[in-house]
Amino acid sequence: MPYEALLYYCFAPVENPVNLERSQRRICEELDLRGRIIVAEEGINGTVSGTAEACAQYREDLRKTFPDIEFKIDEVEGHVFKGLSVKVRDEIITMGVPLGTPVHLKTGQHLSPDEWREAIQQDDVVLLDGRNDYESELGHFEGALLPPLESFRDFPAWILAHREQLEGKRILTYCTGGIRCEKLSAWMLQEGFEEVYQLDGGIVRYGKETDGAGFVGMNVVFDDRVLVPPTPAHEPITHCRECNAKSANYVNCANVLCNRRMILCPGCEESTSRCCSDECRNAPSLRAKNAKLRA
Ligand SMILES: [Zn+2]
């Protein structure tokens, strides 16, 4: 049976997030969908997997509440989530700074994948990666600013500290599926940056609708697949820290107290017992199984 993974969001006022949370849980259970859904007064953000038939029904249902919602659809082998989580939060993507005007009313100008492909070749633009450091290390648009940040919440402070590099330029932001740029570009407009554009549908849509030009490496996704090449031609740009072979196998040091994030090819993962040092290999706090890389 064919399965699909859906990635979606929609910024639109939700009157009663708790009701939406309940109805989302109900329909996901009915359709045997798994994944993660966040609802808030500003909209909905989710990624789920299920049979193609169930996913089609789910899309139809969600369009009744959010007529403008767009879905990124991937064919997958089976479920790419272990369970279902539906939560109410203050924000559907947490940036932690208030917006005077909600995102659905004012955000950066959307560029289609084809428009983006053109735009990134211009001279007077600054590309800004709106993702965390480990995501941009594994893959990014060539020439982009890659903020060394571990959390989306750190972006406002980083941008204010780098205002000079960005001011007066045409700023092109991108992220995985588009949602982070919606908020980031909305906030940047509020802060007085004048020309802010965003890649509609993010790297995921760009890889589906173009040849992927300008992007190198792998795309970090939010489900069990972890890493997906945006197009079949894309390959890792990162290297194993032990043997220097090309690899995008991101793991955490097996010593829970160290937990260092590193790239180890499968062979070295085995030969090092997934430890970053002898010290960690001999530590008492080794975990049996690697915890999943968290986006
Ligand atoms: Zn290796």
Ligand SMILES: [Zn+2]
């Ligand atoms: Zn370690």
